[in-house]
Amino acid sequence: MRRVFIERLYAISGELNEHGQPVYYGKVKGCVITDNEDGIKHAAMTINYALSHMGLVIPPQANCGWIGEAGPGPSYGDERDDGTVVGFDNDFTQHSRRS
Numbered sequence: 657m658r659r660v661f662i663e664r665l666y667a668i669s670g671e672l673n674e675h676g677q678p679v680y681y682g683k684v685k686g687c688v689i690t691d692n693e694d695g696i697k698h699a700a701m702t703i704n705y706a707l708s709h710m711g712l713v714i715p716p717q718a719n720c721g722w723i724g725e726a727g728p729g730p731s732y733g734d735e736r737d738d739g740t741v742v743g744f745d746n747d748f749t750q751h752s753r754r755s
Contacts, residue, residue, distance in 0.1 A: 662703070662706045665707070665710060668708065678711050680710055682713065683711075684718075685712040685713070685718045686713065686718035687699075687703045687718070689719070689720075689722075690721065690731060690733060696721030697721075703719070714730055722743055732755075750753050
């Protein structure tokens, strides 16, 4: 999915805005990665590099991720049998939502 997203962004990266500048001129990016695998840093690295290559600005700490338990099981945002949502009851998640 990540590859398709980046390819679609590359497809329009050569277009110009109404001022004759590259379409991504002055745009800032970041990424949020949710999964139950330990590949968040690698995914963020790949996405950040591709987007910077297209000319988007990457501010410090522009990515974050939620690492659930490694292996099979529910991912962040999945609904449990009791109606609660995976990850929403995590202390760090709740702290970040209140901030």
